[in-house]
Amino acid sequence: MSANTSTAPYYFVPGPSKYPLLAGGALFLFGLGMSTWVNGYAPGPLAVLAGVVSFLAVLYFWFGEAIAESEGGLYGQRVDYSFRWSMGWFIFSEVMFFAAFFGALFYARAIAMPWLADIDHKSVLWPDFLPQWPHAGPGNGVEAFEKMGPFPIPTINTLLLLTSGVTLTISHHALIANDRAKTIFWLAATIVLGAVFMGFQVYEYMHAYQELNLKLSSGIYGSTFFLLTGFHGFHVTMGAIMLTVVLVRLMKGHFTAKQHFAFEGAAWYWHFVDVVWLGLYVVVYWM
Template structure:
């Protein structure tokens, strides 16, 4: 957002738009395709990919209109405040999203595992060992090796922490009016995020091929891939957001005073960093 508030209306109300309906329809197609895909229907993968492509097109067009409205001077200080509250509540919803996953991990490790390994349940599952990374009480899970913190998870932690530093430097450069410095450090942040995802992809291949750790490897495998996979998805989204912001920086959209588009993406990226720190400790160390 880079419009001058002085020339903006008291509050801007956009006209009727088809984008919300199209976004809902494309997301519905995406989920129907995903559901059919995992249930073995041949058309599911095509429907899922078509839905994803349609969603990306809708978002590109919809956000493009919002950018034009901002650059056209239609957004006042009150609209800016509404964007800030909206982004804050969105990040809060993401906090609750990950809190549910961390809660599932806590329940499996601290409630279910001791309960299944107590004396009463030894009569039902005598071979069950109450140690995290177990193969389940029935012993039906193929043997696997748990994932440790070295070396890739620790390297990825350093990469995300460093990306938070480079993004902060970029933000300060934008506030000081140094556009080229802003673009350089923002590009460095995106590169660090891409390297993070490359290491995570390698980690997954290593887990599948050498550790036999799969999504079907009991509660350990499902919680591991659920937490790390969704976090990786959020890193990817954050990198895309920062790439869009970089394009706008190079285009000259932002000013030192008005740049909430940059700030909103930066908030999201810092949130992703904090989630990873918790995930790194709970999933890889404990």
């Protein structure tokens, strides 16, 4: 959402667009590539790359068109309400996405493990099974591994994300105060903190594979650890991309103190990512 709403119509309705069809084709190509890749077919990786590049190109031109409409004064207050509701429901869908993963972890630890250790199942299925966490899974021949602890990298990453939430809030208040230079500085600091977070997570994964022998194939602990932290890292990356686009728009003079929903939407998403990490930090690294 941009500044110029004085000439905006009652409700702007865009014309027919080719971008949904192109986005669907790119995602189909990506899915087709993934399915062939995991089944060992040679064209798989190339199809995945083509799908990703195509999808990013569609997003670039699609959002570019939306930005041009916004800057052209076509988006009024009613469109702003639509954007807010849409972003709110999108974040709610992301909440449920992570709730499913946290639920899988809870089920494995609090329900499945005690169930497998009771006298009926233990005597029949796995006599040597012990309901302790972390667990590689009974009788599956998984190599020995070490659990990932909260120190030092996860704790450093927690401080980084909490700090990034503060810098983003400072940037937002600066925009409301119409201090564009301060807004740009603190938003750039937020993006840098996110990039450092991802750098530490890459190092953590290397440490897990090389020194702890902790892999995606390390039973239920390994799969849940990499599933939760990996998808969170993907969301941090997407949030950083959103904030970077907002930063570029700020440098171009977009947004005003009263009209800046793109900034707010990206900020909502970033704060959501922060909250999810706090849950991960406690449940995955401490418990």
